[in-house]
Amino acid sequence: MKDTIYTIPLTDAFKADDECPFCFIKRKLEQDAISFILGCAYMEDDIREVTDHMGFCKEHYKKMYEYGNRLGMALMLHTHYVKLQKELEKQLEAFSPSKSSLLSKFKTKNSPSDSLNQLSSWTKMQDQSCYICDSINKNFERYMSTFFHLITHNEDFKKLFTSCKGFCVSHFGDLMAMAETKLSSKQKEEFYPMLFSKMKENLKRIEGDISWFIDKYDYKNSDADWKNSKDAIPRGVQKLAGIYVQDPTFKEK
Ligand SMILES: [Zn+2]
Ligand SMILES: [Zn+2]
Numbered sequence: 001m002k003d004t005i006y007t008i009p010l011t012d013a014f015k016a017d018d019e020c021p022f023c024f025i026k027r028k029l030e031q032d033a034i035s036f037i038l039g040c041a042y043m044e045d046d047i048r049e050v051t052d053h054m055g056f057c058k059e060h061y062k063k064m065y066e067y068g069n070r071l072g073m074a075l076m077l078h079t080h081y082v083k084l085q086k087e088l089e090k091q092l093e094a095f096s097p098s099k100s101s102l103l104s105k106f107k108t109k110n111s112p113s114d115s116l117n118q119l120s121s122w123t124k125m126q127d128q129s130c131y132i133c134d135s136i137n138k139n140f141e142r143y144m145s146t147f148f149h150l151i152t153h154n155e156d157f158k159k160l161f162t163s164c165k166g167f168c169v170s171h172f173g174d175l176m177a178m179a180e181t182k183l184s185s186k187q188k189e190e191f192y193p194m195l196f197s198k199m200k201e202n203l204k205r206i207e208g209d210i211s212w213f214i215d216k217y218d219y220k221n222s223d224a225d226w227k228n229s230k231d232a233i234p235r236g237v238q239k240l241a242g243i244y245v246q247d248p249t250f251k252e253k
Contacts, residue, residue, distance in 0.1 A: 004146060005143075006142050006145075006146040007146060007150065008145050009025065009143070009241040010025065010026070010143055010146050010147060010150070011150075011157065012159065013028075014157070014161065014164050015115070015138045015160065017165065017234070018064050018165065019165050019166070019168065019202075019206075019235050019238045019239050020165075020166070020167045020171050020238065020239070020242065021164060021166055021167070022140075022143070022144075022167060022168070022171035022174065022175075022242075023171065023238060023242050023243075023244070025140065025143050026136060026140060026242070027216075027244060027247075028060045029135070029139050029140060030063075030132065030136055030138045031250055032131045033131075033135045033136060034060070034063055034064060034132065034250065035067070035068050035252070036135075037051065037064070037076075037131065037132065037251065038064060038067055038068070038069040038072045042072050042076050043073060048076065048079060050131060051076050051079075051080060051102065051131045052076075052079045052080050052082070052083040053083060054129045054130060054131045054134065055080050055084070055126060055129055055130065055131070056130045056131055056132060057127070057128065057129075057130035057132075057133055059132055060131075060132040060133065063132075063250065064132075066213075066251065067250055067251055067252050068250045068251055068252035069252055084126070087122075087131065089104040091119055091122050092119075094118070095117075095118060095119055098116075098117065106237040134246040143176075144174060144175075144178050145182070147175075148178060148179070148182035148183065151191065152183065152187050152191075161194070161198075162194070164198070164202070165193055165196070165202050165205075166199050166202030166203070166239075167198070167199065168238055168240065168241070169239065169241075169242070169243040170241070171242060172195070172199055173193060176195075179191060179192070179195075203239065206235060206236050206239050209227070209228050209229045209232035209235065209236070210233070210236050211228070212227055212228075212229040212232070212235065213229040213230075213232040214225075216229060231246065233245075234246040
């Protein structure tokens with residue numbers, strides 16, 4: 001595998017000194033997707049057809065609203081509404097209520113999933129379907145594949161890995177899941193200990209930063225140096241939840 005369009009952004013993410021290079025990539029992918037769709041892509045028929053069908057998730061409706069371009073958003077919402085009403089019409093036509101019995105009432109109480117009918121499944125699907133999430137996930141998987149290629153073939157990248165600050169819990173999970181299929185047994189023997197010590201050493205480091213942040217509230221330490229603790233909370237949250245709480249709202253330039 002030669003260098004791909006993913007190699008340079010991935011290498012840059014590992015050089016960014018971020019608490020998790022994959023959070024760094026995901027944020028970039030998300031911002032690119034938002035500015036793409038609200039830039040002028042919503043005017044293209046083939047893309048609009050996909051957004052009409054998929055819609056967006058709660059989080060991304062919010063982020064798109066905050067981004068700006070209200071006219072673009074209104075145009076997308078409008079054709080999505082047209083499509084949604086047609087689909088709902090089909091769903092309503094096909095719907096037939098199940099027979100209620102005393103037994104089924106008991107069942108519903110015990111396990112709500114038993115009570116899912118085709119219409120509630122359909123609304124759940126609307127909730128989960130998102131053009132932006134979909135675009136992020138597709139690209140993210142390619143970055144992950146590129147990571148496993150580089151870590152097993154490129155010595156310079158391996159050095160970058162050893163000097164990075166580890167990963168957030170969620171992306172550590174993604175790495176573990178993908179390593180199972182991407183690496184040979186021999187490669188796993190080398191990769192897992194490297195990854196595990198990265199995780200342990202960096203969780204410990206952040207715990208120390210948070211601890212010093214707390215100690216700084218003691219009047220005895222008021223003149224002491226902040227060391228690395230000033231932004232211990234946002235970095236601490238990122239390591240746990242993979243989000244940048246301190247980021248300003250992403251807005252149209
Ligand atoms: Zn992450
Ligand atoms: Zn989404």
